Amino acid sequence: MDRNYLLQLPYHLDLPFSEASFQLTREHLICPRDRALSDTYNRQVWLASRPTAIPHAEHFGIREVEIPNIAEGEILVRNQYLSVDPAMRGWIADPRGYLPQVKVGDTMRAFAVGEVLMSRNPDYVVGEMLMGIFGWQEYAAVAADAVLLRVKERDLPCSLALGALGLNGITAYFGLLEVGCPESGQTVAVSTAAGAVGSIVGQIANIKGCKTVGFTGGPAKVRQCLDEFGYEAAIDYKSTNDIDGAIASVAPGGVDVYFDNTSGPVSDAVMRHINIGARVVICGTAAYPSWNPWNTGPRPERHLIVKRARMQGFLATDFSDRFNEAAAQLANWIREGRLRYREDILEGLENAPGALQRLYSGQNDGKLLIRLAAAG
Ligand SMILES: NC(=O)c1ccc[n+]([C@@H]2O[C@H](COP(=O)([O-])OP(=O)(O)OC[C@H]3O[C@@H](n4cnc5c(N)ncnc54)[C@H](OP(=O)(O)O)[C@@H]3O)[C@@H](O)[C@H]2O)c1
Secondary structure, eight states, X not given: OOTTSEEOOGGGTTOOOOTTTOOOOGGGEEOGGGXXXXXXXXXXXXXXXXXXXXOOGGGEEEEEEEOOOOOTTEEXXXXXXEEOOTHHHHHHHOTTSSSOOXXXXXXXXXXXXXXXXXXXXXXXXXXXXXXXXXXSBSEEEEEGXXXXXXXXXXXXXXXXXXXXXXXXXHHHHHIIIXXXXXXXXXXXXXXXXXXXXXXXXXXXXXXXXXXXXXXXXXXXXXXXXXXXXXXXXXXXXXTOSOHHHHHHHHOTTOEEEEEESXXXXXXXXXXXXXXXXXXXXXXXXXTOOOSSSOOOOOOOHHXXXXXXXXXXXXXXXXXXXXXXXXXXXXXXXHHTTOOOOOEEEEESGGGSTTHHHHHHTTOOOSEEEEEOGGGO
């Protein structure tokens, strides 16, 4: 059978199906695009070429393969939501990253949340919802080391396991509390303040009694920072040509914790305002234009010496043995109405290839996700 075409199952025709009575003809073959749900095939987004800067839709392809069999110890997960994360750009482009580069031809590595359909691993039961590295695809046959979190907060939407209760929330939680070590009354500054990580950093800082200053792109996101995420001040770095002056006016007492998601000009400016003993938390480098040539720019060392400050990078996975603790606390804050979140959900796998470009142009309005048919 031509793999590019699929059998149009009788339920599309509202007829009872019996193999004996059903004869396959060319009329029963339809283009995959016309089909809402796959029962026997797995659609995957794969890396078609390696970008040197921001990945665009043309760097990916969509293909269909058979749903894989699972080996002893593996599980078959049917994905409901796929995550779109800035880190995915690094997984493709950064040859010196913390994970091996995704190879051209491979299914794109991604976090996803889905339901266990089959299990040959006694630790996982059919019907359980899991979050893990399941890839940009409909079905994933994976070993236990791909699973990052069991979705325990079943009263809340499972999509949150990729955002506020997933890597984004957990990153915010440990990055701020364990690396930034904020104290009540101190000033916490955050770049990408309206984003999936940044919006939660700002709110946790508020919960801990800190004053918060956010940096974000555009007036709509500035309003979100002030009205939804409780920042005391928000600076639109895209329309300000004097970031230095803007920081001085909203944080005259200086910055005690800087949660840095971008590097670049915003961070260069913040460094001139850090206080003695400040903690600079290096979480992301969204402002890096590319990894080749390697980025250079203003040198922060002098500020660190003069202010006896600490700058420390971290990965959320450094705290993987405490993920459940963070997810449970974040969920309680959501239930109590103390933690708000925004999701920007694109419908269907075909939207995944262009999603990283959307993220890096700042068009995302909250946690960027792809919803698949299995989510219902
Ligand atoms: N260390 C870790 O373990 C870890 C884990 C998760 C995420 N992260 C990092 O956390 C950061 C935020 O991730 P997220 O998932 O929450 O994404 P996000 O903030 O929801 O979305 C990315 C945002 O980055 C900003 N941006 C894009 N290009 C930029 C540029 N050239 N200069 C300045 N800002 C730019 C845009 O916000 P504006 O519209 O406001 O410009 C965009 O909305 C990323 O750097 C990511 O790599 C780190």
